Amino acid sequence: xxxxxxxxxxxxxxxxxxxxxxxxxxxxxxxxxxxxxxxxxxxxxxxxxxxxxxxxxxxxxxxxxxxxxxxxxxxxxxxxxxxxxxxxxxxxxxxxxxxxxxxxxxxxxxxxxxxxxxxxxxxxxxxxxxxxxxxxxxxxxxxxxxxxxxxxxxxxxxxxxxxxxxxxxxxxxxxxxxxxxxxxxxxxxxxxxxxx
Amino acid sequence: xxxxxxxxxxxxxxxxxxxxxxxxxxxxxxxxxxxxxxxxxxxxxxxxxxxxxxxxxxxxxxxxxxxxxxxxxxxxxxxxxxxxxxxxxxxxxxxxxxxxxxxxxxxxxxxxxxxxxxxxxxxxxxxxxxxxxxxxxxxxxxxxxxxxxxxxxxxxxxxxxx
Numbered sequence: 001x002x003x004x005x006x007x008x009x010x011x012x013x014x015x016x017x018x019x020x021x022x023x024x025x026x027x028x029x030x031x032x033x034x035x036x037x038x039x040x041x042x043x044x045x046x047x048x049x050x051x052x053x054x055x056x057x058x059x060x061x062x063x064x065x066x067x068x069x070x071x072x073x074x075x076x077x078x079x080x081x082x083x084x085x086x087x088x089x090x091x092x093x094x095x096x097x098x099x100x101x102x103x104x105x106x107x108x109x110x111x112x113x114x115x116x117x118x119x120x121x122x123x124x125x126x127x128x129x130x131x132x133x134x135x136x137x138x139x140x141x142x143x144x145x146x147x148x149x150x151x152x153x154x155x156x157x158x159x160x161x162x163x164x165x166x167x168x169x170x171x172x173x174x175x176x177x178x179x180x181x182x183x184x185x186x187x188x189x190x191x192x193x194x195x196x
Numbered sequence: 197x198x199x200x201x202x203x204x205x206x207x208x209x210x211x212x213x214x215x216x217x218x219x220x221x222x223x224x225x226x227x228x229x230x231x232x233x234x235x236x237x238x239x240x241x242x243x244x245x246x247x248x249x250x251x252x253x254x255x256x257x258x259x260x261x262x263x264x265x266x267x268x269x270x271x272x273x274x275x276x277x278x279x280x281x282x283x284x285x286x287x288x289x290x291x292x293x294x295x296x297x298x299x300x301x302x303x304x305x306x307x308x309x310x311x312x313x314x315x316x317x318x319x320x321x322x323x324x325x326x327x328x329x330x331x332x333x334x335x336x337x338x339x340x341x342x343x344x345x346x347x348x349x350x351x352x353x354x355x356x357x358x
Contacts (some may be wrong), residue, residue, distance in 0.1 A: 003235045004336065007208030011338070012235040036353050043250040045257065056260065059234075063251040066337060071345050075234060075256070091263040095233030109308040185350055186235050189343035196336045 001096040003068075012073045012179050013061035014095055015181075018120050020051070020112035021081030024171040026142040028043050028102060029060050029078055031177045036062060054080040057092050063099040068151055076184065081116065090123045099136040100187040102171075103158060105148035115155050135187035139180040144173075207327050208238065214324050215240035222316045224304035225287075226254075229324075231297050234259040248303075260300045262291050292317050298328065305351065 003012040017025040026046070033044050042061035049055050058078040065069065079089040099120065103113045124130055138158055140151050151168055159166060165183045169176025208307040215227045215238060234256040241248055248254065262280050269277040276311040290313050291301040300321055302313050303304045 001232065002234060002238075003231060005235075005237060006336075007205045012233075014233050014235075032276045040353055045253045056264075059253065059256045061250075061256075062353070064346060067341050067345045067349060070336075070338065070342075072211060072349065075252070087267055088264070091260060091267060094263065095231075182347070182350055182354075186343070186347045188342070190347050193339050193343040196338050 002097050002196070008071075009069055010071045011192075012072060012075065013185075013192070014077065014096040014098045015094060015098045015100065015188070016186065017076065017078040017100045017102055018089070019081055019141075020104055020109060020116040021083070023081060023102040023104040023109070023113075023116075024169075025078035025081060025102045026058050027141075027171040028139070028177050028181075029058050029076055029176045030101070032076065032181065033060055033169055034061070035101075035178070041062070046130075050116060050143045052114055053082065054078055055085070056080065056088050058133045072189075083115075086119065086123070089119070090126060090145065093120075093123050093129075094127060095109070096124075096129075096134060097192075099131075099134060100137055101138045101158070103138060103140045103154050105140055105142040105145050105151075105154065105184050107147050110149060110154065110157060111176050113154060117158055118174055135184060135191055137166065137184045137187070138164050139169045139171070139176060140166060141169045141171050143168045144170045146161070204331065207331065209240045210327055211324060213286060213321050218302065218320045219315050222302065222304065222313050223307040223310065224302045224313060226303040227320075228258075228301050229294070230255040230259055230299055230301065232259060232263070232299065237298065254303075255301075258291055259299065260273065262293075262299055279314070283310070288313075290314060290317060292321060294321050294325065295328065300324075 017028055019025055022185060042065050045059040061072045077092050079092045088141040101117060102176040123130055140154050155166055167176045167180040171177050219228050219240055219242045226241050226248050228239040231237055234253055236255045239251050265277050265280045278293045282289045289301060289303050291299055293298050300317055304313055304318055304350050
């Protein structure tokens with residue numbers, strides 16, 4: 001849920017990177033961190049295990065600057081993808097304004113992609129939200145894998161009616177990182193502009 | 197999508213005053229009101245205190261820690277844990293529930309005592325709650341043009357790679 005702080009002339013949005021374990025959610029945030037000027041980003045927070053798997057969340061605040069006298073700020077979060085961390089995923093979704101769903105192109109992760117999207121729907125329902133109202137895009141990551149499942153096959157599983165903006169990516173090389181982030185942000189801003 | 201908080205400037209001034217009083221009386225370093233999404237609504241620092249670490253990171257960690265504690269309470273059959281304490285050798289954080297949307301967190305060191313912080317935080321919450329209950333929606337001129345310009349700012353941030 002976006003926040004307007006009139007006293008500080010700030011508008012804040014919360015964007016969450018969601019998806020199965022090891023699909024590249026943290027990599028997306030790290031790439032964004034590396035590709036924006038240091039003056040426009042805050043400290044990145046990682047709460048991970050000794051094996052560098054996300055335990056609770058990653059967090060990156062971005063400052064887009066002033067428009068119409070208001071400073072727009074984005075708070076980017078990832079969730080832990082591993083199945084048993086669902087309680088943490090649910091907490092991070094509280095008040096979300098938009099979701100980048102990061103799918104994995106590995107052949108053995110097709111089911112995990114589908115289960116993660118279903119889990120996203122269920123967790124949003126616990127806040128009386130649904131993917132019909134929360135803007136989201138799909139990033140199909142790891143397109144550089146030697147036996148990557150065709151994007152169309154993954155799309156058939158996640159979005160068979162082709163209603164959701166979908167992007168191929170190799171997040172580790174920053175390919176396809178900016179485009180879904182931009183598309184989602186635009187959807188979030190447009191939705192916000194219709195409601196204030 | 198609904199905008200969660202519309203903080204009027206006059207309310208912000210009063211919040212500032214209440215947080216300053218809390219800091220002065222408790223000898224705490226920092227006090228902040230943040231929403232449950234992790235956004236800082238108001239932050240105050242004692243004049244003598246070192247500059248704070250990243251306030252966004254601080255708020256994000258405080259709110260998520262509180263959220264985890266709240267989930268634990270529910271798991272154990274409690275409606276919530278109304279307060280949360282993290283205490284280290286030199287620094288401690290005390291966080292208390294204001295309402296469904298907001299938390300008050302106070303960071304203090306050896307100059308403040310937990311008992312005093314709890315008492316004064318509780319009093320501060322009693323004083324600021326009526327201010328926060330009376331927030332009325334504000335109207336803003338943030339239309340499609342704003343949305344387009346903000347997206348352009350995002351492009352600029354990434355040096356327009358498209």
